[in-house]
Amino acid sequence: MNRHFRHVDWKLKEVPSTVTLxxxxxxxxxxxxxxxxxxxxxxxxxxxxxxxxxxxxxxGHRRYEETYSRVVQWxxxxxxxxxxxxxxxx
Ligand SMILES: [Zn+2]
Numbered sequence: 001m002n003r004h005f006r007h008v009d010w011k012l013k014e015v016p017s018t019v020t021l022x023x024x025x026x027x028x029x030x031x032x033x034x035x036x037x038x039x040x041x042x043x044x045x046x047x048x049x050x051x052x053x054x055x056x057x058x059x060g061h062r063r064y065e066e067t068y069s070r071v072v073q074w075x076x077x078x079x080x081x082x083x084x085x086x087x088x089x090x
Pocket of ligand 1: 026028033034035055059061071
């Protein structure tokens, strides 16, 4: 996504040093199973897939709701230091 703000063209980018996380809930069955991983908070993608496979193998449930979270930020062109723009912070 690109936007023009304070006379600068900004791009919305994923912060590369961060990890995409996932929240998972099983939504198979009627009524829905609603089981979630026992660990608190979102999981790494690898841990999420491991839980999905384990739950599938033990229950046969095939349908899940996944909600992803990632860290993004607006970046100016490379030749502009965002700290020099009034009103812009990290
Ligand atoms: Zn289930």
